Amino acid sequence: MTVQIAPSILSADFAALGAAIAAAERGGADLIHVDVMDGHFVPNITIGPPVVKSIKRVATVPLDVHLMIEEPDRYIDDFASAGASMISVHVEVLPHLHRTVHAIKALGVRAGVVLNPSTPIVMLEEIAGDVDYVLVMSVNPGFGGQTFIPRSVSKVRAVRDLLDRAGNRSAPVEIDGGIDIQNVARVVAAGASIIVAGSAVFHSADAERATRELKAAATAAASLPAR
Ligand code: DX5
Ligand code: ZN
Numbered sequence: 001m002t003v004q005i006a007p008s009i010l011s012a013d014f015a016a017l018g019a020a021i022a023a024a025e026r027g028g029a030d031l032i033h034v035d036v037m038d039g040h041f042v043p044n045i046t047i048g049p050p051v052v053k054s055i056k057r058v059a060t061v062p063l064d065v066h067l068m069i070e071e072p073d074r075y076i077d078d079f080a081s082a083g084a085s086m087i088s089v090h091v092e093v094l095p096h097l098h099r100t101v102h103a104i105k106a107l108g109v110r111a112g113v114v115l116n117p118s119t120p121i122v123m124l125e126e127i128a129g130d131v132d133y134v135l136v137m138s139v140n141p142g143f144g145g146q147t148f149i150p151r152s153v154s155k156v157r158a159v160r161d162l163l164d165r166a167g168n169r170s171a172p173v174e175i176d177g178g179i180d181i182q183n184v185a186r187v188v189a190a191g192a193s194i195i196v197a198g199s200a201v202f203h204s205a206d207a208e209r210a211t212r213e214l215k216a217a218a219t220a221a222a223s224l225p226a227r
Helices: 014-026 049-058 076-082 097-106 152-165 184-189 207-222
Strands: 004-007 032-037 063-068 084-090 110-115 133-137 173-176 192-197
Touching: 004 032, 004 207, 014 032, 014 049, 014 207, 032 049, 049 063, 049 076, 063 192, 076 084, 076 097, 084 097, 084 133, 097 110, 133 152, 133 192, 152 173, 152 184, 184 192, 184 207, 192 207
Parallel strands: 004 192, 032 063, 063 084, 084 110, 110 133, 133 173, 173 192
Antiparallel strands: none
């Protein structure tokens, strides 16, 4: 299993995003995770398509856009045009999730679905064969720097099993929230292969080094046989 590291710029200095992204990329970032929040689905407000477009100009790795917004269908085109390579949407806000997933794919963008910590995996049962990846939230979305919810480890394992049973072995499980050098091996061992990390990277003294160390720990865990 190949593991990808996706530093979340939510915890970076927004006045110096270009430098933050460059440091993460030097450390081996495989993706840049972009958190979009609307003040409705989650309490916080962050950024929209114009900022994604600017980031796209400087990033050399694909942009992984996580939409924590109430009406994602209204904005998918804009984020795709702005340069998103991956767009994930929360199952909690979408009564027509199948339509949304296929609308994202029709734009040539990888489509991910996200589960909040309290959302059961059964919500994915009918869509597991259609998605390009599943994002398991290991904190309640809205803010960086929160504490990892331990139950997320078994949830990652169960989502991995569901995707495998649906014949969607190539679809990775992404994990987001409270990941650091202490717990990354555990989530990788459970089957997570896209690792988001915000404060562990950008609140460290050296984002390049933090990215490199996280990737090394994740890669080492991925090479172990059992999970
Ligand atoms: C939380 C966001 C995360 C956040 C992770 O709502 O979706 O991507 O940036 O930050 P850390 O790694 O600090 O929990
Ligand atoms: Zn996120």
